[in-house]
Amino acid sequence: MRQTLRRSCAGCAKSKHSCDLRLPRCSRCVRRRVPCLYANEPWTATAPAATGSGSRSGFGDHQYNNGAASERHLEGPGTLTTAYNRFGSLDPFDSYPPTRLPREHVQRLIHGFLHKIAFQYYPLDLDASSNPFLVSWWPTALGDPALFHVSLQTACLDEELRAQKGFRTSELLMADSVALLRRKVQDSSLAVQDGTMNSVITLAAIEFGKGNIRVSQMHVAGARRLVDMRGGINSVRQTSPLTARMVSWVSMLVMGQPQFETQDDVGIGHGIPPIPEWQLDPATPDVDDQCDLNMEDIDYPVRNVLTRLRSVFHRAKRQPLPPTRFHDLTCFVVHRLLLTAPDSSTSSLSPTTECLRYAIILYMFTIQGPTYYSHAVILNTMVARLSTHLDRLESESHDPGSLNVWLCTIGMVAATVTTHHQRFVDRTRAVAGAMELRHWDDALAWIRSVLWLETPQGDRMFRNHWEAALHGGELQPDRRQAIEHGLPSSIALPFS
Helix, strand or coil, rough: CCCCCCCHHHHHHHHHCCCCCCCCCCHHHHHHHCCEEECCCCCCCCCCCCCCCCCCCCCCCCCCCCCCCHHHHHCCCCCCCEEECCCCCEEEECCCCCCCHHHHHHHHHHHHHHHHHHHHHHCCCCCCCCCCCHHHHHHHHCCHHHHHHHHHHHHHHHHHHHHHCCCHHHHHHHHHHHHHHHHHHCCHHHCCCCCHHHHHHHHHHHHHHHHCCCHHHHHHEEEHHHHHHHHCCHHHHHHCCCHHHHHHHHHHHHHHCCCCCCCCCCCCCCCECCCHHCCCCCCCCCCCCCCCCHHHHHHHHHHHHHHHHHHHHHHCCCCCCCHHHHHHHHHHHHHHHCCCCCCCCCCCCCCHHHHHHHHHHHHHHHHHHHHCCHHHHHHHHHHHHHHHHHHHHHHHHCCCCCHHHEEEEEEHHCCCCCCCHHHHHHHHHHHHHCCCCHHHHHHHHHCCCCCCCCCCHHHHHHHHHHHHCCCCCCCCHEEEEEEHHCCEEEEECCCC
């Protein structure tokens, strides 16, 4: 076969069309749905060419109208550059999309994403061989200029936050990210790609962290439309679990309420699915005799969640839930409880029901910890709601019991570094005095009777708060604990 230096694919060369050299298929071949064959592998992939015939995916020009100059710049051919592969070693044969940053700066940001950001975004898996941001997200980003720029931007924000010298480079990356993303959502074949959804929801979180709420919510609305184009959140999850998890979770954090429905208890529907353990017989085994909770006082949707969670946690004693499975459980439970919450201004439900609703949500948030992005804002909202309904519950004349101990404990830990913390500490001390609880182990027996997942980390965390409350000590959370519970920062990046 005659050798050639041609870089364009065979289809573009034959038709004498400009080829954008995307891998594994150029944009023209993707649109035409034909095979894409290169005589020589392209040195790098450039930004996708805009088309006038693609679906707008519901995105308006006003949403992605920045960075026109950068868009023109990114249309030019890329240069051969090296990148760290997904496990952090230097591979001179890897290539990545061109940027306006110096090569050394790009490689530093790549290193930061692969060695730090990936594990901060997904602390549920600290193994480089299985962390989804390394094995799924990053390979996609290397072939997707928009997602690549968004990924660099997350690492750049972390770098600039620590330097405290402004956000000049991350703003440049933001302009280029939006320019590239705007062109992708104009093409129906590119709009529904995982990389597009990942980019949109990440920009939503970044803008939310910066306080640009309106822009952030526009991105969430765009992500929802893309999910609808893919057939619903469960359809996305069938082929792209990371994308589905991240979109459903982050959109809820940004909007303060679920943006997707849940499936029913047996897994029917297009919404967020329950984990397999949820669908097993929900009969609660070995309920502690100390539990004085009257289940008839609890509205069915909350009672159903409590009963099934008790059963799941009981089984977890024998077969612990993998971290990702527990994340799926948390996402499903929080969505289910918030979706069934009545309007607070017209609620006629019992204070017991509403206290349990928000305390379960807070408990799941607390024992999971932040995933993808800080959950400080929504957590603070849930703490405030629990406090309000707990006031209602305490106004009713009755002797404190297991429910009071559990509610005060969950609220006290979740409210750390919020304005509600001292109020929950006072409540805990009052309940401990009334029930003659002198040590954490005294309280734990009552707490386990309501809802409790046995984990070493959870035991230490709750024990420390209880000992500080009972003995009048001051709880001094370290930096990581403070950020986990919502310490204010200019940009809400996890563990920054």
